[in-house]
Amino acid sequence: MKNIKENITTMVSFISVLTVFIGALFGIHSYVGNLINSKINSPEVIEELSLKLRPFLMFNTDNQILYNKGAFDEYIKNISFEDVKNGIPKNIIIETKIHLQIAPMLECLTYNCYAEPKRDKENRWNYQLISKSYLELEDSEHIKDHVFRLEIIK
Numbered sequence: 001m002k003n004i005k006e007n008i009t010t011m012v013s014f015i016s017v018l019t020v021f022i023g024a025l026f027g028i029h030s031y032v033g034n035l036i037n038s039k040i041n042s043p044e045v046i047e048e049l050s051l052k053l054r055p056f057l058m059f060n061t062d063n064q065i066l067y068n069k070g071a072f073d074e075y076i077k078n079i080s081f082e083d084v085k086n087g088i089p090k091n092i093i094i095e096t097k098i099h100l101q102i103a104p105m106l107e108c109l110t111y112n113c114y115a116e117p118k119r120d121k122e123n124r125w126n127y128q129l130i131s132k133s134y135l136e137l138e139d140s141e142h143i144k145d146h147v148f149r150l151e152i153i154k
Helices: 003-040 043-053 134-144
Strands: 056-060 065-069 076-082 089-096 103-106 113-121 124-133 145-153
Touching: 103 113
Parallel strands: none
Antiparallel strands: 056 065, 056 145, 076 089, 089 124, 103 145, 113 124
16 A cells, blocks of 8 residues: 555656646747747847848939948949930949849839849949830939839849
8 A cells, every 4th residue: 555655656746747847848948939039020130131131222313322221331332324314314334342143133113114234344234224115204304313223132
């Protein structure tokens, strides 16, 4: 009888210790998971990741940087315009500080055109702006500063 009581006491103690151990592991797992989620979802971490993963900038035909999200500081050396008629450039020259294997993506934000990239030199890209609609290009003359978005593709 005494032996059975000792065995039951030992089993209950073992199960209690095992339950406390499993509960502690679950608690640590939940704490670490919540800590990681709070760090990943913090605005500072998201901002840092976006600067590194998708750097871009917005500029206008007055050669003003309107918004820089990490692209100008690290990647862009110079932006220049060629063949400007009525405030609309036909070519945009982007010189980079480092060699980029893939052409940065240039978007026209104020009129309907697309930019066709061509590498001039190792760190220089020539974008020919081609209007999707002749009438729209003519109608865009009343816009003083045309705005472009340049995204670095990694």
